[in-house]
Amino acid sequence: MHEASIAHELLTLAIKECKNSGYNRIESIKITVGRATGIMTDALLFAFNVLKEGSPADKALLVIEEIPVRGVCKDCGKRFESNENYLIFECPSCGSFSIELVSGKELNITEMEVSNEN
Template identity: 30%
Template sequence: MHELSITQSILKISLEAASQQGATRIRAIRLRMGPFSGVVPECVQMYLDVLAKGTRAEGAKIEVETVPLKVLCRDCGRESEITRERIQCPFCGSIQLKRLSGNEFMVDSLEVD
């Protein structure tokens, strides 16, 4: 359910940005999110479809760019990208990792008319 309040914020940010640019319609809202953001893009789209009715964002599509999960290995000191399915240093196999990215969630850009 937290996607509802997140989508309300996304819509507010998007409508304000579109208004500042003199746009009459928002076609797409591009989001950047990490694999640990905890947000389900399909839920955001579902809520946006309802919340945007009657606004310049009606019919807008959510497009997502996934930010890679970057870590620093505390054993070998190397930075790398990992996946949620294989959480270990690809260089030494350690699981003593410090997360450097992966929680991000932001409105990156809009496609407007």
């Protein structure tokens, strides 16, 4: 399962960051996920909640912000946006394949709340 390995990577990275900053608990993790990544956020959340058990993030809340796919066509110059959960390969206006994606491929941790357990 694709989402499980992504959740595992996010968790590993977050725990590492948390420890590096001298904290031992993660309260919340905010991530951005571009729709062009094809990641199913429900599956990602589910995997995260299973994997976090017994880790410094076991009470952490995962907040997922989805970024729509945005692009611009190099032929007709039109900008477009899609909330479909897949990558766009052609311009919706003229059908050209010369498009440039401006957003939608994100997969980042944008914010993290950490604390120290007494």
